[in-house]
Amino acid sequence: MPIEVTGLNYSYKKGTPFEKKVLYDVHLRINDGEVVGIIGPTQSGKTTLAQHFNALFIPQSGKVIVNGINTADKKADLVKLRHEVGYVFQNPDYQLFASCVGEDIAFGPRNQGLPSEDVAARVKEAMSQVGLDYDTFYSRDIFALSGGQKRRTAIAGVLACKPKTLVLDDITAGLDPRGRDEILAVVKRLHSEKQITIIYISNSMDEIAELAERVIVIDQGRIAFDDLKINVFNQPEKLRDIGLELPELMTLAIDLHQQGFNIDPALLKFDEILQSILDSLQEGQVRE
Amino acid sequence: MELTKNITLGVYLPGNTAVHRLDPRTKIIASTILIVILLLINSYQAYGYFFLFISAVIAAAGIPPGYALRGLKPMLPVLVLMWAFQLFLHSSPDADVIFSWWIFSATDAGLHLGNMITLRVLFLFTVTTILTLTTSIVSLTDGLESLLRPLKKIGLPTQELVMTMVIALRFVLILAEELDKIVKAQMARGVAFDRGNFIQKTRKIFPVFLPLFINAFRRAEDLIVAMESRSYTGGKGRTKMKTLHMGRVDIACILIILLFTGLMVLTIFT
Amino acid sequence: MFILNPLIETFDLSYAYRTGSDRQVQALREVNMHVRQGEILAITGQNGSGKSTLARHFNGLLTPDEGEVLISGLSTSSRENIPSIRKTVGMVFQNPDNQLVSSIVEEDIAFGPENLGLPPDIIRKRVDHALLTLNLEHLRQESPNQLSEGQKQLVAIAGVLAMRPKCIVMDEPTAHLDPRSRREVIDNILRLNREEEITIILLTHYMNEVVHCDRMIVMDQGFIMMEGTPTEIFYQDGKILDYGLDFPVATRLARSLKLHGIDLDDNIIHTREIVERLCQLK
Structure with missing residues (x-):
């Protein structure tokens, strides 16, 4: 679409x-x-x-x-359109409105008028897609969630509507490094496994x-x-x-490039930059 | 979709007009006088004069007229309902019936009363809006505190009362912003606020309130903690950067208001 | 241990949040730490590690369940010390929208000094100085809700600065900012420390902010896990990763290069340091 x-x-x-x-x-x-x-x-x-x-x-x-x-x-039919283009907002506190995780995720599919067994299946699937264990988290109080878990619940709530497109609006704001990495991993998986x-x-x-x-x-x-x-x-x-x-890694690569290292500043992967530096250092030593 | 667009109460419109520069006490006194006048007048002629006067104030304050009225938009359904209520339910023995429908009948007296009450609410709202649009929250506080000082002698906690009022005013906009975000988040998950009949629409509003109040309380708490850590202890021993003083504009303003009051008194009693 | 010029000291500080009737969450456990006059101290730890709770003890917003917190020698547990403590330690919070009181910038900055009961001309001077120091003069008459998030946070800092505190505690002041405004806020904080000699306590989980600090504390589950200079901590066998944090980019690269046999010292935390060192090696 x-x-x-x-x-x-x-x-x-x-x-x-x-x-x-x-x-x-x-x-x-x-x-x-x-x-x-x-x-x-x-x-x-x-x-x-x-x-x-x-x-x-x-x-x-x-x-x-x-x-x-x-x-x-x-x-x-804008309601249908909004189910197809899912939107996850920056601050999860605005989009979580039920008392527990499972109920909140069920909100979207219930609005679609699905029978309760389908809603339950959707909730289960969405929770597994974002890596929230069904038995542990289904009845967990929203207020007892960490920032990363709140965001995953918010993503699951949108996924339960079966969107074909997912808009993620600055969803890692304020997360610590571990929480951020978890969210990025979820997003990557959604694209590679579900082609969303x-x-x-x-x-x-x-x-x-x-x-x-x-x-x-x-x-x-x-x-x-x-x-x-x-x-x-x-x-x-x-x-x-x-x-x-610019990403810090990129400014580093630019600086090294300017200092005569054989390194492409547009390389953004840590391992590639590491390898380029190692190669450059080796070359230098060979030349000597 | 922007819900905050139609909120004018509690919004400050920066400017440097004579109205903006007035001492806040002058503005509060003037607004109070205007409100008292509004509660007393009862004829189309008087409202006509009032309209002209308010229009002049709006122009002098540099407020775009459309904007001054925009805040009424969310209130429109309530106003219409109120007007209809008066129109159909007011009964007096010697009133002429204009038209009847089912068990309701509208009388000319009802129509008059409905019109008067609607106009009154409209103007009350406009007067308060002009006050908050041209007066910053802090100078409003200072003005009110200074005017209420005599009441402190009889033991009223005026500073606390004023601060509470001011924060409530500040929260009008915050609540509107929160509401905007929550409504959008729910629409994004398939709630159609614009569909269905009146009852269905009303029912959809309920799930909005829970997150709205939780977030509003959280923000209010944050604000209180921030104020507390900036040494706010309820106003005791507080001083002001800007000392209030009345100048020539204030005297002119009071004179104009007195003249206008005189005119209104004349129209009320003739 | 004798500490030179301690501004803040905590002794066996414990604190629990009470949720419901008999449930409680232990947020701080026997915390012993100090803040020296004039330093920039970073307090890091993942969300829920207790850093915010600790920070709220520094100006008496919270008081210890057990143990003691001293600010310039005054205990936060006695109520009569609180006004003096709040004058010494100012606080800036994460969300600027929730800490600005007025609808005009300069009036908001005046709010703190007004609460201190200063004469109007002194308040005016302090407001002008705060506006000047943070380059906000052109926004003096603006309404805060017309400003960008970064500008709002600078106004919040100016509001605290105008109270002339010895120390400013910043509770994740950059968490909701974009990277450019984040750097602007950090640059200003560093300048306040340098030029106004204000002690800074910065709560953050951005490691590229931590590297500018003199000293850092790592918290997890209410305990202080590590304490030292950023260099010391980033080179303690990667323990920081266990606490949900990260290395600065330069350190991460330096550690990987070392594993590949490149001769680098265990002290690289800034990008420019690694670039310099690699140029020497080339």
Whole structure:
């Protein structure tokens, strides 16, 4: 179910003294099975753009077409569309509303009007997909969860609606390194095993580097880049100008490159950089 | 979808107009006088004058007129209901029936009463909105505290009361922001808030309140902890950076308000 | 042990949160630590390790169940010390939205000094100084909800700075910021330590922030597990990974290169250090 955005404009608080234009003439297309990273500084318009994908925002001008359905169409079945394009929000405290984990995950499928045995099966499947043990966590109180577990519950709640596309909006914010790694592992698995289209929004280039194949960079409401990761990350100066911090590993590689090491700064994998350094050092020693 | 767009109460609109620069005490006194006038007037003519006066204030404060009225939008259903209530349920023996439907009949007296009450609520809301749009939360606190000081002598905890009110005002916007996020999160999981009849729609609202209040309490607690760690202890021994003082604008404003009050008194009694 | 210039000391500090009638969660267990005047101390640990609970003992928001906390020699357990303690130790929290009181930036910054009962002209001076120090002068009259998250956090820091504390405790001040604003906030914190000689206690789980600190403490399950300079801790056989934390990128790379037989010292924590060292080796 491709997502097509053409000529999209949006102003926040339109018609008030606080009016602020957040999206300027955005065009993009996201195809089935892709892993797309959307990155930009805070308040660059990433979230507003992404919330157009599941019709939480309706375009003020331009068009958003999801699987052939125009979201601005008054007759469009937006409820069905929102089940197909799942959205996980930044802060899990807003999306968890039942008292226990299992009940919360069942919320979506119950809204779809599924019979209770189907709902139960969906909950079980979704919990296993995010690595929450059914017996341990089903009746666990939401308040007793850690930050990482809360986020996994939120993802499961969306997965239980069987989405074909998953929008993940800055879901690792505030997590410690271990919690973050767990979440990233879940996302990778969802894509490789279930072929779910992933739209991963973040302000951390490190995470985008780890997950995405294609990267869209948003700068003050405009698309600055929309290209393969390697082509985008190859332009560090431009990214810095936009206000993005380069991954630390990348700045390290750039520094070494400038010091004459035979190393490609766009290499983003730790092991590749390690190998390049080892090779460079060996070469140097051979030359001597 | 933006729920916060229609919230104007508790929002401060930065500006440097004469209305903004007025001493907060002047603004509070003036608003109080206007509110008292509103509670007393009962004719279309008086409301006409009031409308002209308020329009002039809105213009002087540089508030876009549409924005001043925007806050009424969420209240519209309640207003209509209230108006209809008066229209159909008010009965007096000598009133003329305009039209009847089933067991209801609308009288001209009911229509008049309905109109008056609706206008009153509309203007009450507008007056308070103008006050909060042009006065920052802290100067509102300072003004109220200063005006209520005499009550402290009789043992009322005025500073605490004022601080509570101010935080409540601050939370109007926070609650709206929270509501926006929660409603979106539920819509994303298939709740159709815009579908179904009145009862079905109302029922859908309930699951929103639980997270709303939990989050609001959490935020309120955070705010209190932050205030406490900035040495706030309920206002005792507190001083102010900006000392209040009345100037020429304030005298002019009080004069204008007095003149307007005179005019209103005339229309009420003639 | 004699510690030079202790600003904060804890002695066998234990604390439990009570949830429900008889259930309780032990958040701190016999914590003994100190903070020296003028240093930058990082307190790290995964979520739920107890670091926030510890931090809230430093200005008397929480008081020990057992043990004692002394701030400049004053015990937080006696109520009459609290006003003086809050003047000494200021706090900045994770979410700036929940700590800003007013709808105008300069009025918000004045809130703390006003609570201290200072005369208006002194408050004005302190507010101006705080605005200047954090480069916020152009935002003086703005409404905080029109600012970016990073700017809001700087306003929150300015609000504490205007109270002239000896020490500022920052409870994950960068957790909700994007990397660029995160660096801006950290740069400002480091500058406050350098130029205003304010002792800083930084709670964080970003290792690239920890490397700028003089000393660090690692917490897990309410215990202090490790204490030392960042270099010492990052080179103690990778124990830090057991506590759910990470190495800084430079350290991670240096450790891997060492395993491959490259001759590197056990003290590399900054990116520039590893680049320099590798250039020497080449």
